[in-house]
Amino acid sequence: MQVGLTQILFLSTALFFIGVYGFLTRRNMITMLMAVELMLNAVNINFIAFNKYLWGGKLDGVFFTIFIIAIAAAEAAVAIAIVINIYRNFGSIDAEDADSLKL
Amino acid sequence: MAVSNIIFYLLSALIIACGIMSVTSRQIFRSAIYLLFCMMGVAGLYFWMQYEFIAAVQIVVYVGGIVVLIIFSIFLTHRVGSDLAEPEYKRTLFAGLASLFAFLLFWSVIKRNEFFGEQPSGELSVRRIGEEMLNYKQGGFVLPFEVVSILLLAAMIGCIVIAMRAQTEKN
Numbered sequence: 001m002q003v004g005l006t007q008i009l010f011l012s013t014a015l016f017f018i019g020v021y022g023f024l025t026r027r028n029m030i031t032m033l034m035a036v037e038l039m040l041n042a043v044n045i046n047f048i049a050f051n052k053y054l055w056g057g058k059l060d061g062v063f064f065t066i067f068i069i070a071i072a073a074a075e076a077a078v079a080i081a082i083v084i085n086i087y088r089n090f091g092s093i094d095a096e097d098a099d100s101l102k103l
Numbered sequence: 104m105a106v107s108n109i110i111f112y113l114l115s116a117l118i119i120a121c122g123i124m125s126v127t128s129r130q131i132f133r134s135a136i137y138l139l140f141c142m143m144g145v146a147g148l149y150f151w152m153q154y155e156f157i158a159a160v161q162i163v164v165y166v167g168g169i170v171v172l173i174i175f176s177i178f179l180t181h182r183v184g185s186d187l188a189e190p191e192y193k194r195t196l197f198a199g200l201a202s203l204f205a206f207l208l209f210w211s212v213i214k215r216n217e218f219f220g221e222q223p224s225g226e227l228s229v230r231r232i233g234e235e236m237l238n239y240k241q242g243g244f245v246l247p248f249e250v251v252s253i254l255l256l257a258a259m260i261g262c263i264v265i266a267m268r269a270q271t272e273k274n
Contacts, residue, residue: 003111005221009213011115011148015122015141017206022126024198025190030176031131034138037169038122041145044161052152056224059235063244065157066232069164070251074258076169080176081265087180094188 008049016042029083029093033076040072111151118144129186131177139170153226 015038022035044065051061087093118141125137142165149158239245 002105003108005218006213007111007115008148010210011118013206013209013213014119017202017209018119018122018126020205021198021202024201025195026126026187027190028131028187030173030180031126031134031187034134034173035126037138037165038125038141041142041165045145045148048149048152048154048157052154052223053221054218056222059227059232059244062154062157062227062232063235063247066160067247067251069160070255073164073168074255076172077262078258078265080172081262083176084179085265093180 005049005053008045008053012042012045012049015039015045027095029086029095030080032095033079033083037072037076040068044068107151111148114144114147114151117141118148129189131181131187132174135170135174135177138173139166142166142170152223156227156229156232 019035019038019042022038023032026032026035047061047064047068051058055061083093086098090097121137121141121144125134125141128134128137142161146158146161146166149155149161236244236248
């Protein structure tokens, strides 16, 4: 079977829902961040595949991917600064433990 | 079966297997290493699609930047070798079912849809990416480029502020 857009979309959908599963089951903030990175990667694969197979002459998908990678880097840096701060204040990075804003 | 198809299926197997191991492993350090291999697999997929520049960016930013940052933060916040807590059985069950059914729904939609005019385009020159990125005419990308650069600056300053406040409180 010739590999085309459908196979690549299968891969990216599977990767996205693996990320969703990880985000829902994990309670550790760093592992939740890792699950979010998996989802962002699935989205990037989609953009690149559509750009390659359907919009050959244009570069829109490539630029979306480049900007998503840049924003993901900024997001990871800020998230990890916050996580380390939470660790200093609460002594744990479990999402259930950081509950001082709860009523 | 052509060699290129075999390479694609090997890369997909690597990505899916490492992704599943990354979200299910009970040791957080192993989880990060599986994430690293998953990112390498995605970079390999970009190489397979002949988008070498994106693959290089993926390796430099994700593998060399984000995963290393995550590993450093694991070293700062965990005792290496200790296992993560087992998630509740109910939560695992329902999260698994929700992801599985959502995947099947999306997959049935993709399977039913025909993509017209599907043909792979050739490779992409870095020169063209650079020219488009600084193109300020119709269809150029200079505005998002500038917005992202300001966002990166803001994120950098934000990280420094968050880290500094913690230190002054300590003293």
